Amino acid sequence: xxxxxxxxxxxxxxxVWSILESNTLDYVLNIMKSxxxxxxxKEINSVYALVPIIVYAFDKGKENLSQDEIKxxxxxxxxxxxxxxxxxxxxxxxxxxxxxxxxEKNPFDKLIALIEVERKLEIDKDEFVGIGVSHPxxxxxxWYFKSRDAKCLSTGISIRKNMGKNYDLEWDHIFPxxxxxxxxxxxxxxxxxxxxxxxxxxxxxxxxxxxxxxxKLAEGYLMEVxxxxxxxxxxxxxxxDKELWKLENYELFLEARRKLLAEALNEFLTxxxxxxxxxxxxxxxxxxLNGENHHVEFKTTLxxxxxxxxxxxxxxxxxxxxxxxxxxxxxxxxxxxxTDNMEIVGLDNDYNTLKDGTNDSFELHLRNLxxxxxxxxxxxxxxxxxxxxxxxxxxxxxxxxxxxTPLYTEVKDKxxxxxxxxxxxxxxxxxxxxxxxxxxxxRSRFDVFK
Numbered sequence: 001x002x003x004x005x006x007x008x009x010x011x012x013x014x015x016v017w018s019i020l021e022s023n024t025l026d027y028v029l030n031i032m033k034s035x036x037x038x039x040x041x042k043e044i045n046s047v048y049a050l051v052p053i054i055v056y057a058f059d060k061g062k063e064n065l066s067q068d069e070i071k072x073x074x075x076x077x078x079x080x081x082x083x084x085x086x087x088x089x090x091x092x093x094x095x096x097x098x099x100x101x102x103x104e105k106n107p108f109d110k111l112i113a114l115i116e117v118e119r120k121l122e123i124d125k126d127e128f129v130g131i132g133v134s135h136p137x138x139x140x141x142x143w144y145f146k147s148r149d150a151k152c153l154s155t156g157i158s159i160r161k162n163m164g165k166n167y168d169l170e171w172d173h174i175f176p177x178x179x180x181x182x183x184x185x186x187x188x189x190x191x192x193x194x195x196x197x198x199x200x201x202x203x204x205x206x207x208x209x210x211x212x213x214x215x216k217l218a219e220g221y222l223m224e225v226x227x228x229x230x231x232x233x234x235x236x237x238x239x240x241d242k243e244l245w246k247l248e249n250y251e252l253f254l255e256a257r258r259k260l261l262a263e264a265l266n267e268f269l270t271x272x273x274x275x276x277x278x279x280x281x282x283x284x285x286x287x288x289l290n291g292e293n294h295h296v297e298f299k300t301t302l303x304x305x306x307x308x309x310x311x312x313x314x315x316x317x318x319x320x321x322x323x324x325x326x327x328x329x330x331x332x333x334x335x336x337x338x339t340d341n342m343e344i345v346g347l348d349n350d351y352n353t354l355k356d357g358t359n360d361s362f363e364l365h366l367r368n369l370x371x372x373x374x375x376x377x378x379x380x381x382x383x384x385x386x387x388x389x390x391x392x393x394x395x396x397x398x399x400x401x402x403x404x405t406p407l408y409t410e411v412k413d414k415x416x417x418x419x420x421x422x423x424x425x426x427x428x429x430x431x432x433x434x435x436x437x438x439x440x441x442x443r444s445r446f447d448v449f450k
Contacts, residue, residue, distance in 0.1 A: 016058075024058045031065070036074045037146035037160065039169075045136035046087065048094060049080040052101045052111065059102065071273035072108040078143070078269055079112055081136045083119040092289060109276045118287075119294060120330060121269075125255075125262040126441060130194035133171055138199045141237075141261065142169070144268050145204055150235035152206045153225045159204050171202045174222070174238065175250055176215040183247065191434060195250075200257040203236055218253075219245040237261050255440065284397070285390055288335065288342055292428040295332040297322050300339050302366060302396075304349040311353050319366075320373050320409060325423040325430030327374075327382060327403035328445070332425060337395030346393040359387040362396065374407050406442050 004013070028050065032038045041047055053073045057065060065073070080086070086093055100114070101107040115121065123137070131137065146160045159169055173180075177196055185196035195201075222245050226233055233240055237260040244253040292298055302319055305312035319334070326332035337347045347362060354361040363385050370379040384399040408420040422438040423430050433441060 020054070020058065024054060027064075028054050028057050031070055032074075032077075035070060036077060037143040039146075043139050043142060045081045045084065045139055048086045048090060049077050051094060052097050052107070053077065055098055056101050056107065068273060069108075072106070072275065075269065075272040075275065076108040076111045076115075078140060078272075079115050079121060082123070082140050083115050083121070084136060085115055092286075096286075106276060112275055118290060118296075123262050123265050123269075124330070125258040125444070128198065128200050128254075128258040128261060129437075130191070130198055132194075132197045133199055133202060135199065137265075138171075138202070140265060141199065142204055144265055145236055147268065148235050150204065151229055151232040153203050153229065153232055153236070155206055156229045156232070157206055159206070170205055172205050174201050174203050175218040175247070175253070178215045179217065179247065180250070191437070195254060198254060200254045200261065203238065217247065218250075219247070237264050284388055287333070288338055288344065288390075291342060292340070294425060294427060295326075295330075297326075297332065297334050297428070297430070298338040298340055298342070299334065299336045300345060301347075302336055302350045302362065304353055306349065316369055317409075317411070320369060321411075321421075321423050322430050323370065323383070323398070323400055324374070324407040324409045325425040326400040327378075327407050328423060329402070329425035331402040332400055334398040334400065335395060336398070337393070344390055344393050344395060347387075347396060359394065359396070363387075366396075366398075373409065378403070378407070404446065406446055 032050070032053075038044065044050075056069075056073065085097075097111055097114070100110050104110050112121070127137065142159075150159050151157065152159055173196070175196075177185075180196040185192040187193045219242070222233065222238070223242070226240070237257060239245075239253060239256040239260065241256070243249060244256055287296060288298075290296070299315075299319060299322070300306065301315060303311050303313065303316050305315060319336075322334055326334065336350075338344055347359070350362060351357040351359075354365060366385065367379050367383075370383065382401045382403060384401075386397050386399075387394050388397060389395075406422060408422055410418055411421050412418050421432040422442070423432050424438075424441065
């Protein structure tokens with residue numbers, strides 16, 4: 001940044017900007033509009049994802065991108081959005097990505113592989129649970145619907161070719177919120193409210209349609225749509241089973257649409273173009289700098305309470321909950337000796353609470369905790385424990401494999417009453433699911449219950 005803003009660099013900056021302004025920017029934005037179905041920057045979760053594509057096009061000079069290059073760039077762009085590539089550690093990640101763009105023959109293949117190291121590419125139907133329209137999956141849904149020439153459910157007008165302010169794209173509840181609210185899905189129940197606002201209860205409409213659409217029961221509304229515009233429900237991945245349109249089957253409707261959307265979006269992304277995937281190992285230090293996410297969790301200690309200056313067994317229970325949540329989800333990495341602020345502090349505090357103060361005794365204690373909570377077989381077959389050294393500081397890395405059976409964790413409430421909880425990884429946290437949610441998730445996640 002210092003070099004960029006020095007006076008001797010000013011002529012170069014002006015020359016580069018002249019090329020960007022007269023050619024590259026319009027070229028890239030027209031590609032995104034015509035082939036990625038993006039009509040406005042408001043649809044983009046992070047506009048920084050345009051930068052690697054702009055740099056790639058700039059470096060090509062007067063030569064236009066081939067159709068294969070365009071498809072690879074778009075495929076990476078979509079994954080960068082839904083996997084939130086630039087949501088944290090922006091300067092470091094963007095700098096790394098631009099070096100790949102500058103030096104690799106097929107940069108977007110490698111950039112996709114880099115995303116996959118941090119987050120799995122395949123979209124799981126459970127990712128839709130409780131998320132609203134601010135989530136990047138909503139953007140991908142709209143782009144996918146446009147690619148299929150989907151229709152506004154109320155006017156029959158293509159959502160891809162809308163004209164005029166009255167036909168700007170909006171979104172509306174399929175099951176009206178006013179009706180759901182009267183049936184227990186109000187804001188006083190956080191989980192129910194999130195289900196009412198979930199993107200699987202949304203359809204893309206033109207503004208004029210949204211203004212005229214009254215709070216009709218979904219059953220009647222969808223029946224009208226099906227009669228007036230045959231095929232339009234399918235184009236927006238809306239279940240056509242009329243039983244699911246009934247108010248009493250609302251959550252079954254959500255579950256069915258989650259499945260339809262996950263299958264359709266995965267197929268859409270996969271079929272954009274073939275990608276030459278390659279092994280790409282993310283450096284542990286870089287993993288830490290990327291912060292916590294769906295697959296990575298930091299804990300400062302295993303058992304030593306820094307605030308109270310003593311051993312605190314409640315901290316051990318938090319570790320067990322995290323391990324269970326990763327196992328119940330799709331696996332992940334637990335790193336101990338690192339703070340939430342990504343500061344590498346090491347394990348000395350924990351070591352000092354153990355007999356011989358070594359990583360051997362630390363591992364033995366950890367495995368004993370897991371043995372007692374989840375069984376010897378799980379501890380032996382589902383955990384890989386290592387003690388890497390970063391900047392002369394030793395930390396503990398626990399790789400947790402996806403479990404083949406659900407793990408339940410015993411917890412005590414404030415009255416000392418024990419109960420079993422089912423924890424699941426969600427974003428960068430590990431909440432316990434309500435019983436009904438846990439039952440549905442377990443049936444869909446674990447083969448033994450199907």
